[in-house]
Amino acid sequence: MWDLSAIHLFLLEKATCFLYNNNICGFVYKEEGVLKSLNGLSFLINGVTAVTWQMVLMWFIGGLLMWLAIKKDFEPALLLPMGFGAILVNLPLSGVLGNGGIVQWLFEKGIVASEAFPLLLFIGIGAMIDFGPLLSNPRMLLFGGAAQFGIFFTVSLAVLLGFPLKEAMSIGVIGAADGPTSILVSQVLKSDYMGAIAVAAYSYMALVPIIQPAAIKLVTTKHERMIRMPYNPKSVSKTTKILFPVIVTMIAGLIAPASLALVGFLMFGNLIRECGKLENLSQTAQGPLANLITILLGITIAFQMRAEVFVQTGTLIVMALGLFAFVFDTIGGVLFAKLVNLFLPKDKKINPMVGGAGISAFPMSARVIQKMALKEDNQNHILMHAVGANVAGQIGSVIAGGIILSLARLWGMM
Numbered sequence: 001m002w003d004l005s006a007i008h009l010f011l012l013e014k015a016t017c018f019l020y021n022n023n024i025c026g027f028v029y030k031e032e033g034v035l036k037s038l039n040g041l042s043f044l045i046n047g048v049t050a051v052t053w054q055m056v057l058m059w060f061i062g063g064l065l066m067w068l069a070i071k072k073d074f075e076p077a078l079l080l081p082m083g084f085g086a087i088l089v090n091l092p093l094s095g096v097l098g099n100g101g102i103v104q105w106l107f108e109k110g111i112v113a114s115e116a117f118p119l120l121l122f123i124g125i126g127a128m129i130d131f132g133p134l135l136s137n138p139r140m141l142l143f144g145g146a147a148q149f150g151i152f153f154t155v156s157l158a159v160l161l162g163f164p165l166k167e168a169m170s171i172g173v174i175g176a177a178d179g180p181t182s183i184l185v186s187q188v189l190k191s192d193y194m195g196a197i198a199v200a201a202y203s204y205m206a207l208v209p210i211i212q213p214a215a216i217k218l219v220t221t222k223h224e225r226m227i228r229m230p231y232n233p234k235s236v237s238k239t240t241k242i243l244f245p246v247i248v249t250m251i252a253g254l255i256a257p258a259s260l261a262l263v264g265f266l267m268f269g270n271l272i273r274e275c276g277k278l279e280n281l282s283q284t285a286q287g288p289l290a291n292l293i294t295i296l297l298g299i300t301i302a303f304q305m306r307a308e309v310f311v312q313t314g315t316l317i318v319m320a321l322g323l324f325a326f327v328f329d330t331i332g333g334v335l336f337a338k339l340v341n342l343f344l345p346k347d348k349k350i351n352p353m354v355g356g357a358g359i360s361a362f363p364m365s366a367r368v369i370q371k372m373a374l375k376e377d378n379q380n381h382i383l384m385h386a387v388g389a390n391v392a393g394q395i396g397s398v399i400a401g402g403i404i405l406s407l408a409r410l411w412g413m414m
Helices: 004-021 043-049 053-070 076-088 102-112 116-128 138-146 149-160 165-176 179-188 194-206 208-219 238-255 257-274 279-305 313-341 352-356 364-376 383-410
Strands: 028-031 034-037
Touching: 053 076, 053 194, 053 279, 076 194, 076 279, 102 116, 102 179, 102 279, 116 179, 116 257, 116 279, 138 313, 138 352, 138 383, 149 165, 149 313, 149 383, 165 179, 165 194, 165 313, 165 383, 179 194, 179 257, 179 279, 179 383, 194 208, 194 279, 194 313, 208 313, 208 352, 208 364, 238 257, 238 383, 257 279, 257 383, 313 352, 352 364, 352 383, 364 383
Parallel strands: none
Antiparallel strands: 028 034
8 A cells, every 4th residue: 555645745855856956946945954945835736745545536437437428428418527527526625615616616506505406407308308108108107107116125225234214215216217316315315425326327327228138138038028019109189298297297296295396397398398389498498408407417416526425435335226226127117017918918918128118217218128129029119118108207207206305304304
C-alpha cells in the first residue's frame, strides 16, 4: 500500500526545489537548509497534495461512465454528464461544492428542496408516450403491474442483508428501470446511497439489450418464445386519449397519494400531447425541456458521487441488489404471463416475453422483445403488444414508487 503522506511531502519538496533552483524570485527562499515558499504559493500544489486514492478511483468511474456513453452509446444523455460530474466533485478543494458551488446549489435547489428536476423530466417523458397501444389492448396494463415484482422482493432481500428499511426501499426501486423515480424516492427517503442508486438505475436501463434476453431465456422455452399474437387493435377515440391521463391521475391520487406528483406530472405531459391544442408545447416538452433537464439532472446527481459518500462497501452491494431487482422485475412479468396462459385457450396464448416488457425502460424493452421474437421466428411480430406492456410499465413504475413512499410515511420514515 502506498504511503500517500510521504508522496505528498515528496511532491511538495520537488515543486519547491524547482522554484528555488530556477531562481523564481520572491516565491522561494532557503532558511537553515530548508526550502520555504513566500506569498502563499503553496496553494498551487495544495490540490495535488490533497488527492486521495478514493478520489482517483472516482475519476476512473467518471471516465468509465463517459466511455460507456460515448463509445457504447449507453444512455449518453445521462451517463455523460454524470461521469463528468463525478470528476468535477472529486477534484480536491473543488469550486463546484460548498457555499456558492454550482453543483451543490443545483442539488439542493433542484432535488433536495422540491425534487423539481425528476418531476419536470416526467412532463417530457409523458409528452413522448403514446398510450394508444395500451388503450387498444387494456389487458397489457396487468403486465405493467406484474413487472414491478422485483422491487418488493428486493426490498425484503435488502432488509435481510442488514440494510435499514428506508435504504432497502430506495434500493428496491432500481428495479423499476426508471431513473427519475429512483432518484426521487431515494431523495425523499434521504438515502445515503443516492449516487449509487442513480448510477445503477441508468446503467441497467442502458444494459436492457444485454440483461433482459438473458433473464427471459432463463424462464422460457423456445416454443414459448415463438408464440404468435395476432394484433387487431381497437379504435381509440380522441376523447378516450384525453380522459385517460386525467382518470389515471385521479385514481393514483386516491389509491397512493404519495405517487401523485410522479403520476400527475407524467400524465400532465401526456395530456399536453393528446389535447391537440398545444403542439408547440408538446414538442418543447419532448425535446428542449426533456433534454435540458436530463443534462442538469445528470451533472447534479454527481453531487452524491463524492468519494467520501460513494466509495464504500455498501455501494457494491447496492449495485448488485439493483441488478437483482431489475432481473426479477423482468422475470416477474414473464412468469405472470405464463400464469395467465394457463387459463387461456390455445389460440389466445400470450407470448411470455411480452410480460418482460412491463418494466419502465421505454421503448428499449419493447424493441428488445421484438428482436428476440424475430430471432426465434422471423415472421413473429409482437412489437405493438410489447409496446402496450412497456407503456403500462411507465405507469406501474411510478405507482410502485408512490406505494413505497406511502408505506414509508405510514411507518413513520418520512
